[in-house]
Amino acid sequence: MEGIKVSFENEPYRDPDFIINHKAPFNAEPKPDVLVQSFITPTEKFYVRNHAPVPDICPTAYTLKIDGLVGQPLTLSLNDIKTKFEKVTITAHLQCAGNRRTAMSEYKKVKGVGWGIASLSNATWGGCRLRDVLLHAKIFSKESGANHAVFWGLDFGCPEDNGKPYGSSITVEKAMDIDGDVLLAYEMNGETINRDHGFPLRVVAPGIIGARSVKWLDKITISPHESESFFQRRDYKIFHNGVDWNNVEKYWDKTPSLQELSIQSAICVPAPNSALYLPFTITGYATSGGGRKIERVDVSLDGGETWDYAELLGEDKGVCTKYWGWTLFRYTITKLPQLEGKDSTKIKLVCRAWDLSSNTQPKDVKDIWNLRGVMNNCWHTVDVTILNQNKKSNL
The missing domain is CATH 2.60.40.650 (Immunoglobulin-like)
Incomplete structure (x- = not known):
């Protein structure tokens, strides 16, 4: 993080009733009884998982870049995304892979944000299909090596990744599945998505861990390989119980990154x-x-x-x-x-x-x-x- 100033002075307003598990970056969950009061979680009650300060992005200056294994690299404005592609609305929950981590740590200590049982929420999301954007960019075939959709955010200052922005990836198979419903979302619960949840544009990849639904989306690269981000290669993996911090290095690369959620x-x-x-x-x-x-x-x-x-x-x-x-x-x-x-x-x-x-x-x-x-x-x-x-x- 040398040369990068990380400041949490411009954070958005949050609900004072949140259970705060980490202040900076902000990680919080609603009280469990509040969580289940409605099928659709009100935006202000939706759990928050951040890895760095929340960026403050001007929507008129915002652009999304598409590159890598595509025949037509793109630079799209927010207006392009809203007007050139069909709008789709889905209902989907997002859930942190660390949900209920505190209970696991009570059995035997683990490392990570100490989530209770409420690091998940359910919302309606509006945006365009990632699939449609990638088709517009003339994505290459899988035989040509187009295996992963790699996402980068604009939240610079992730301490785990030497100040880089947050990054993650999903398979192209998931990204291109018409029934996979992966969105580039600009609306949440019928309103413009707010800063904590990814304004002006975020990925919503339903059915897989929340870590893959990158917020404040900056760039999508189609690649033969999954993201090189710390959060793809050195986090969000599940090991057998014989792995500890003394021997974990030999397991990182041979252990697959988490994708689909368990029941x-x-x-x-x-x-x-x-x-x-x-x-x-x-x-x-x-x-x-x-x-x-x-x-x-x-x-x-x-x-x-x-x-x-x-x-x-x-x-x-x-x-x-x-x-x-x-x-x-x-x-x-x-x-x-x-x-x-x-x-x-x-x-x-x-x-x-x-x-x-x-x-x-x-x-x-x-x-x-x-x-x-x-x-x-x-x-x-x-x-x-x-x-x-x-x-x-x-x-």
Whole structure:
């Protein structure tokens, strides 16, 4: 970072109710109960994952460059992007690969921003298809080596990458899939996208980890190779549990970069260690990667010994359609036989999701622990105390 001045003096306004996990660069998540209040996350409540100061970009001076393995390199203005290409709107959630990292670190220490269960959110995105722009640039064939769409942002000052801007990449196969719905987005929830979320233009690559949806997009290079960025080559990878900081160097290049999200779910209400009266309702979210639909969410009141189905609250888009948005779920508990005759009883709530490919979540964090603390999707548990309503006056 020598010669590069990094300043956080011109950051945008943020919701004061955010749970701030890192101040500079800003990384924050909404409170879990707020997260699941609506299917579409309000923009001001949408989690924020930044790697450097937020750039302040003049929209009229902005240009997007397309180069590399294309027959017609392009320099497009924001107006070009809005007027020369069909506008598409999708509903999609974005999720940090480090979601639930704190819980993984509680089992065994990992390195990274300490996210809780809310480093994901769901929004509507408006923009043009990346596919259409690349076709306009006359992208070369895969046989010619066009394998990766490499993205660079305008957020200079990433300390992990010697002050370079943030960079990442996805496969050209994903970028060119008409059903892959990769957007160059300039709208979020029906309004101009704001600074924290990538103004004036960002990538939205649904179904894969949020790290690939580069914000403040500066350039797209079509390349035979994935991005050379630190965040593609030295981060966002999942190792077996025998890898530590003493031997990780020999594993970086032989371990693939994360792309599709794994199946995930978490209970957002009630909060851990709550004291509750019957009846009460469990509320949470479930997600999966690759556009796979959430088919069901199981809920247990006894630590996973017995299960029941939760009610799912999400989109019904029919058969053979990609599901990029999350699914919310709820389950109401009206009685507990073990509470009868007692002042209170402790129970362990658990959830696990299943998608249309019959993927489900592993039981224990110890089975998926990894050095970077990514993709923690073990069963989510919440311990609560249930108070006896009949003895309420005595408490």
